[in-house]
Amino acid sequence: MKKQFEQQPGNQLWWVVSLLAIVVILPTVCLLWFMVQAVRNERLAVRQKLVDLYDGEVKHIADWIDNDIWQTELNWLARQESLPEDFLFQTLIQTENSESNEQIPLLKHSDAIVIYSVNGEPAYPRMKPMESDSESISILRLAQDLEYTWGDYSYALQEYNRISEENEQPLTRLKALIGKVRCLWKMGLKTEALASCRQCTTSEQLPVGSVETANLIAQARMLLVDFSKQAEDEATGSAWQLLINTALTYDPQKPDYLSMDSETRLLLLNRILESDESEVSEGQRNQVLRFLSVETRSLQAIQKFYSVESFQDWLPQQMRRIDLPEETFGVWYRLSNHRILVLYNKDSMQQKLQIYRDQLQRFRKELQFSILDNTGASIIKHEQGDAKAFLSAPISSHFPNWTIELFPEESELLDKAAERQIAIYTWGGILVIGLVLVTGGLAGQTFARQVKVNRLKNDFIATVTHELKTPLASMRMLVDTLLEGRYKDQQQVREYLELVSGENKRLSRLIDNFLSFSRMERNKHAFEIRTTDAGSIAGEAAEAVRGRFEQANVDFTLQIPEKIPQVQADPDAMVTVLVNLLDNAYKYSGDNKQISLQVIPDSQAVYFEVHDNGRGMTPRVAKRIFDRFYQADQTLSRTAEGCGLGLSIVKYIVDVHHGRIDVVSEPGKGSSFRVRIPTA
Helix, strand or coil: CHHHHHHHHHHHHHHHHHHHHHHHHHHHHHHHHHHHHHHHHHHHHHHHHHHHHHHHHHHHHHHHHHHHHHHHHHHHHHHHCCCCHHHHHHHHHCHHHCCCCCCCHHHCCCCEEEEECCCCCEEECCCCCCCCCHHHHHHHHHHHHHHHHCCCHHHHHHHHHHHHHHCCCHHHHHHHHHHHHHHHHHCCCHHHHHHHHHHHHCCCCCCCCCHHHHHHHHHHHHHHHHHHHHCCCCCHHHHHHHHHHHHHCCCCCCCCCCCCCHHHHHHHHHHHHCCCHHHCCHHHHHHHHHHHHHHHHHHHHHHHCCCHHHHCCCCCCCCEEECCCCCEEEEEEECCCCEEEEEEEHHHHHHHCHHHHHHHHHHCCCCCEEEECCCCCEEECCCCCCCCCCEEEECCCCCCCCEEEECCCHHHHCCHHHHHHHHHHHHHHHHHHHHHHHHHHHHHHHHHHHHHHHHHHHHHHHHHHHHHHHHHHHHHHHHHHHHCCCCCCHHHHHHHHHHHHHHHHHHHHHHHHHHHHHHHHHCCCCCCCEEECHHHHHHHHHHHHHHHHHHCCCEEEEECCCCCCCEEECHHHHHHHHHHHHHHHHHCCCCCCEEEEEEEECCCEEEEEEEECCCCCCHHHHCCCCCCCCCCCCCCCCCCCCCCCHHHHHHHHHHHCCCEEEEEECCCCCEEEEEEEEEC
16 A cells, blocks of 8 residues: 555656646647748748849849940950050059049959960060070170179279270170179269269160160169169159159150060069158059059969960850969950950959949848859858858859859848738747646646655655654663563663663654754744854864763864854854764764864854764765755665754755855765854
8 A cells, every 4th residue: 555655646747747748749849830831831932032033133233244344344455455565464454543444343453464465475474585695795704703703893894884885786785884883883983883873774875675675774773773872862762763663664655664574573663662651652652562463463374374375265255263272263355466364363353243242232232142153162152151042043144154142131031911920920829839838837847846745745754753663662662671670680770761861862853853854844943143152162062972972982082273263153053063963973983983073263264074984975975965864875774873854954054054064075984074154
């Protein structure tokens, strides 16, 4: 009968939980399925409308780019084709500053431009010519040996003078004059050196007949800047301006133009960037940075595309990704007399495709999109995370295999009617599901609380019955023995009476614990917390157990320092705490009991530490010893008395005092309980 009674609450809980699960889960699943279907239908209808709408807009933009933008660009290029290659190169990389800026947006932001002649050879950037003037080298060898090897600048100067006066070849004469300038400077004749250097920087007296001659004049103009600056010459500013004009002039009609190669022009551009800010205006410096970047990238592009034959399988006006270490994209144009290759890096391509963003956001401002190149790599990435594109379409016939994917914001996808209907479905479903869950939760919580109360009552009754029955049975047996006269002498009578007294005390402690537990459960335990002496608390607790410890030959140590701060506590309650801890130490220690009670003062608290050499406990047991009715030894043959309420009462009293209790224990090495109580 008892077994059936103990299993009844568990069986009831299982059936109720199963019933609640069916009542809550089944309607919830059905309702969610209907909601999902309704919302999906609404979204599919709106999605199809949006796909049709945006697809038409994307096609409209692609047609506009193909028929207007690209055609306008071709017409503009055809008008510029008659320009010399140098000037055409400059015109192409300065489209941002040209009057046609709004008409040719696709030429913006180019990173490299290579212009080929009609026969397919690179015309600009101009490559550095191979050294072919062997006669000039032999003529100047003696003068250069005197200058560089022997350091005889006077004789070297005479030799350079002789060559410049007698030789009619312009390149040789110019090299001799520049050598003369160097020697004059090294001899300290700065005025004469500057005068001769200015003579070398003009092309009037020395006609430019080749790229080599133009390169030498450019070098002379750099020397003039350096020498003028070192000599603090008044004409330093004009020398700087001449050098800047030389580097930035691509038009053969301008007076400072030189047909130098691109490597020499890069030397001039770098020299200008190394100058002081006061010597170059901000506008000039920006121009220098632009020309330097494009000239450098264009020279690198020639290494891969040295002639038009390098892209024979590549249709003109078709943008594609280029196989280079850096992400690069290119397009080339076939004109009447030239072929033009234009390259862009990823940042430039993103700026180039800004035209799509501008047009799409004119249609819908919040629209997000991605553009993928012909390899499927992302050029412009949307901000919608892992969202799936609702539309994918080609961006233009001039961007073969490039696609645009649209990711509009979710709130903008749905029209007003769909949003209202979905809101009705959603909130109605949430309300019903919420009511079902709340009702089921309350019912389950109420039943679980009732089952817990029943189990607690059963445990309490069973524990009280067991624990009270033991001392009562012992006392009854001893009293019956005395009443029947089955004793030898008065000494044995006294021993039996002492045993009855001990069982009576044990019964009193059990009843006190049960009463304390009852007050804890009803939260009606009253404490008189006041400022009290921590040493007196420890002393009273020690006196309460001293007689029992002395009878059992316990090695008991009490350590109370002289100066201890006072604490805020109920003295009787704290004595109960320490007595319970000392009693536990006594019960769970072996024959050679060693127990200590130590008071440890601190700046903000006082610690009461009870240590024993008993059996100890595992960490798992140490976590549960403060639970009600829990006993480490659950076996029927356990020797330690008690009902598992002592430490739970200790924990309750310590918590009321805003303190803390900690336990440190190892199996076979004893246990230490430390109680922390704040100071007054």
